[in-house]
Amino acid sequence: MPVPRKIFVTGTDTNVGKTWISCLLIRRLTESGNSTGAYKPACSGVITTSDGTEVWEDVRELAQACSTTVPDQRICPQTFRAPLAPNEAARAEHRTVHDALLADGLAAWNGHCSHLVIEGAGGLFCPLSDQRTVLDLLLSLQTPDPTPAVVVAANRLGVISHTRLTIHTLQQAGIPVAGIVLNQIAAPAESQETDPSLPLNAAQLIHWIPEIPLLNCNRGEHSLSLLHSGNTNAATFTDWLQLISSVSKF
Ligand SMILES: Nc1ncnc2c1ncn2[C@@H]1O[C@H](COP(=O)(O)OP(=O)(O)OP(=O)(O)O)[C@@H](O)[C@H]1O
Numbered sequence: 325m326p327v328p329r330k331i332f333v334t335g336t337d338t339n340v341g342k343t344w345i346s347c348l349l350i351r352r353l354t355e356s357g358n359s360t361g362a363y364k365p366a367c368s369g370v371i372t373t374s375d376g377t378e379v380w381e382d383v384r385e386l387a388q389a390c391s392t393t394v395p396d397q398r399i400c401p402q403t404f405r406a407p408l409a410p411n412e413a414a415r416a417e418h419r420t421v422h423d424a425l426l427a428d429g430l431a432a433w434n435g436h437c438s439h440l441v442i443e444g445a446g447g448l449f450c451p452l453s454d455q456r457t458v459l460d461l462l463l464s465l466q467t468p469d470p471t472p473a474v475v476v477a478a479n480r481l482g483v484i485s486h487t488r489l490t491i492h493t494l495q496q497a498g499i500p501v502a503g504i505v506l507n508q509i510a511a512p513a514e515s516q517e518t519d520p521s522l523p524l525n526a527a528q529l530i531h532w533i534p535e536i537p538l539l540n541c542n543r544g545e546h547s548l549s550l551l552h553s554g555n556t557n558a559a560t561f562t563d564w565l566q567l568i569s570s571v572s573k574f
């Protein structure tokens with residue numbers, strides 16, 4: 325297991341379910357017999373528990389999804405306290421994001437897993453350091469082997485434009501897109517009555533982005549269903565997972 329195959333989970337925004345879907349992918353890849361690790365280049369927003377312990381929820385959840393015990397530092401080499409983009413969160417505590425470490429931290433996984441799920445921060449143009457955005461990091465991970473992106477989109481009014489902007493940006497940059505996950509994140513109170521776009525958005529995404537596989541994640545569920553297979557031959561979620569595993573097919 326020298327250098328793992330990488331999948332990059334990005335999203336249309338912060339708080340759309342990137343960690344939820346990353347954990348799901350880690351568990352499913354592991355169940356399919358792939359030793360799978362998790363990486364978050366930088367994480368901001370600490371929670372202090374009643375006993376004073378500082379916890380970064382994304383790191384904790386990604387660690388729990390991995391089947392073996394992994395040092396937090398390997399999952400995320402740079403953590404910051406403020407709930408801000410990493411560059412500003414670092415500044416708030418008189419630190420600087422270590423630019424090179426964003427990608428170099430991945431090397432800590434070499435030899436430890438065959439597949440690596442990387443969760444970005446915020447959306448594609450979220451600053452990581454003062455020099456680099458999530459998109460810059462993703463671009464730097466396209467050689468020697470491509471790293472496909474999975475785009476998580478929260479199902480709510482606005483998702484069509486946010487998703488198209490994200491896909492357009494990835495396509496312009498030449499980054500392979502493995503799929504879009506429409507995440508049913510809305511609380512029950514925010515039913516169709518308050519957002520009548522909810523039952524319409526999937527069909528609209530298929531209409532406007534027909535070439536990309538579209539998957540659905542129901543609220544509270546740890547599984548995905550394939551709504552549309554795009555230009556791939558994927559007929560089921562399992563096929564799609566296999567497609568992710570062999571990026572050359574994208
Ligand atoms: N399918 C889902 N069902 C139920 N809850 C969900 C689902 N997806 C996400 N959530 C919840 O919504 C919240 C935001 O999700 P999550 O933390 O995965 O977003 P994120 O995009 O990773 O955010 P960040 O940009 O902070 O990393 C969390 O409380 C998470 O548990």
Ligand SMILES: [Mg+2]
Nearest residue numbers: 342343382443
């Ligand atoms: Mg997250």
